[in-house]
Amino acid sequence: MEKIIEVRGISKAYGKRKMKEKIHAVRDVSFHVNRGEVVGLLGPNGAGKTSTIKMLCGLLESDAGSIHINGLDICKKRLKALEHISAVLEGNRNLYWRLTVRENLEYFAGNRGYSRKQVAYQADKLLEQFNLKDKENELVNGLSRGMQQKLAIAVALLANTDVILLDEPTLGLDVEVSYELRNILNRIVKEEQRTIIISSHDMPVVQELCDRVIIINKGEVVIDDRVENLLKLFETRAYSMKLGEGLSVDQENKLLSKFPLSTYTTSSHETIVEVNLEHSQDIYELFDLLKEEGTMVESIDRITIDFEQVFVQIVKGGMTNEMAASIQC
Numbered sequence: 001m002e003k004i005i006e007v008r009g010i011s012k013a014y015g016k017r018k019m020k021e022k023i024h025a026v027r028d029v030s031f032h033v034n035r036g037e038v039v040g041l042l043g044p045n046g047a048g049k050t051s052t053i054k055m056l057c058g059l060l061e062s063d064a065g066s067i068h069i070n071g072l073d074i075c076k077k078r079l080k081a082l083e084h085i086s087a088v089l090e091g092n093r094n095l096y097w098r099l100t101v102r103e104n105l106e107y108f109a110g111n112r113g114y115s116r117k118q119v120a121y122q123a124d125k126l127l128e129q130f131n132l133k134d135k136e137n138e139l140v141n142g143l144s145r146g147m148q149q150k151l152a153i154a155v156a157l158l159a160n161t162d163v164i165l166l167d168e169p170t171l172g173l174d175v176e177v178s179y180e181l182r183n184i185l186n187r188i189v190k191e192e193q194r195t196i197i198i199s200s201h202d203m204p205v206v207q208e209l210c211d212r213v214i215i216i217n218k219g220e221v222v223i224d225d226r227v228e229n230l231l232k233l234f235e236t237r238a239y240s241m242k243l244g245e246g247l248s249v250d251q252e253n254k255l256l257s258k259f260p261l262s263t264y265t266t267s268s269h270e271t272i273v274e275v276n277l278e279h280s281q282d283i284y285e286l287f288d289l290l291k292e293e294g295t296m297v298e299s300i301d302r303i304t305i306d307f308e309q310v311f312v313q314i315v316k317g318g319m320t321n322e323m324a325a326s327i328q329c
């Protein structure tokens, strides 16, 4: 597979005003993106995603390491390398706010050197794809945030670069527009084989669109794996058990300290324990813990897990690529 982006050991530290120590936002991060892949760049707040994205699109210089885009070193051949990447960053700075929707599309299509007929064709196609036809003559200035975001992504697609970088594409959008945008992107991903890097906290977007995710925590890559592998991995280790009776306080404490990713809920009619085990065989330890006081397990089911739960478990549970690989073996 052709590596269109190759990031090797990049780091970034920021100086803190009046303080000697630095904030190490990104530490020795390496990853690659293959042509045609849709990769999610995820992490909790302050993990180092924005810094990484800014380094990828040349807005920030790394302190160490290298970034190659389409084989071109972003430090040595900056302008040539950046021709291969277009980015939609927060604030949609890639749009002309005093032009209409159609004028923006036609302007950027014109910049690509298309003929007048092709410009009109491209604009029509994108207006249709992004459901913007009825807004074509409105100024960008007056559009809702959702409409502006759709147009910004349409303009980025128009540039036809090898890689498109979408930073939080659904941030601040209402549920309906976010859903619509997710569907539009999904269609484009399926039909056009684009290489896209998406940074997002919107887990349904990640689960639906991304082939692979790179999770960054405290400036370091903790997981780099296919979405389907991670879902499978966590699904085989997540169980819901219905117990015959409530646990004693002592047993409950033992359960929560031994299996920190579990939840225990009890009511007058049922007691449920949900666990996510580090290794599938840990289930025997759980049975022993319950057996100690003669607690009956009435039923046990595997939990269907979504990517949001996977993400929380990885970040909170401190899982790394090595741990994931050892479980998968």
Ligand SMILES: Nc1ncnc2c1ncn2[C@@H]1O[C@H](COP(=O)(O)OP(=O)(O)OP(=O)(O)O)[C@@H](O)[C@H]1O
Pocket: 014, 015, 023, 024, 025, 043, 044, 045, 046, 047, 048, 049, 050, 051, 052
């Ligand atoms: N210009 C800056 N000066 C000083 N510290 C910074 C600067 N930019 C980022 N940081 C710090 O670097 C760390 C990583 O920040 P970054 O914005 O890259 O993370 P992030 O994963 O994008 O977070 P979020 O999801 O909240 O946007 C944080 O501790 C942040 O406070």
